[in-house]
Amino acid sequence: MASLDDLKKRIASVKSTQKITKAMKMVAAAKLRKAQESAERGRPYSEKMNNIILNLSEGILDKDDAPKLLSGSGNDKIHLCVVMTSDRGLCGGFNSNIIKKAKSYFDKLSADKKDLKIITVGSKGNDQLKRVYGDKIIANISFKESKNANYFDADKVGKMVIEKFEAEEFDICVIFYNQFKNVITQIPKAQQIIPLNVKNSERDKSEDSYEFEPDEDEILNNLLPKNISTQIFKAMLENVASEQGSRMSAMDNATRNAGEMVDKLTIEYNRSRQAAITKELIEIISGAESL
């Protein structure tokens, strides 16, 4: 049995860990509110963007000269996966969930004999993926310096993806991120952004015909790259909110577990203290009796 001193030390250390997790939980809760707000504020933009593109693409999709970002390159040999994770740990299953989702997708690809390329956004994903898929990772981007997710960063990723697409380095692009549902539920998602999947999306049913200035092709060519950045930005916002939510519930659990452990250790401490006292008493009594 551990000595009294050891137990005392352990209780103190668990308590200080609990303080840390509690503080982290509160910080995450504060950040979560902000992240959630900005995720909600960011939604109208991507929704409107989507609507406009849907309206535009209706007429243009069947044409042969439809923009490649919309119709695809004609093949589906090389897949580019953009795996978006956080830069910090201690957020429960947040990163592993994305990685798991991504890995199952990778396995499917290799079963179908497709080529794979990976871009990781956020250092945690890179850490986990480089062990197995190190040779497939073509780039790693991390935004440790920027405090909040901002459009400028997303645009950088978007431009890089488009550049690689135009250089015909891949045919299909999928982004992986966590969609924020609520504090305890985040859904890992895989979303295809190139070619854009317009057929399965909900349409804003409007029979209105638009006037275009300049013509449809040019607008689409201008709009589609922007849409990619927008989708990536949306994913980033969802990810930030998910990360904080996940961290908050993980830290809440940790705090509770630490509390349980302190209770258990305190009981053990008291028991051994009593046992020691009893032992001393017995020694004194039996010593007195022998006189």
Add this chain to the structure above:
Amino acid sequence: MSDEFKIEIVNPEKYFLSKENVTEVVVPAFEGEMGILKDHISIISFLKPGIITVYSKSGEDKFYVEDGIVEFKNNNLSVLTSSIFNLKELEKSKLQDLLKEAEEESNNSEINDQSKYLVDQKIEVLKSLN
């Protein structure tokens, strides 16, 4: 009958502006300035760097945009843009920064014709604001 319609300006971070009672909006469309009044035909166009002017009964607001898309439908004008500044709040120093950035970009020799055109536009507008 009122001749007012609704405008929404959205940037990736938030609703930048939402106003129910505007009477006229002038946007710097790609092929020239375009004034929009109520019951305009449905239109989609994109923007070049310039000034959006929003007129309403209570006065006019001016915004500087660098790019974006406008959609007008059912008396609802949506402007999507990634960089927009309210001229009232835009400080001189920020303006100088933007101008410097644009000039640097313009001097970049690898720039293609279309972006060169846009950057030159941007410089022109920024200079006129100074």
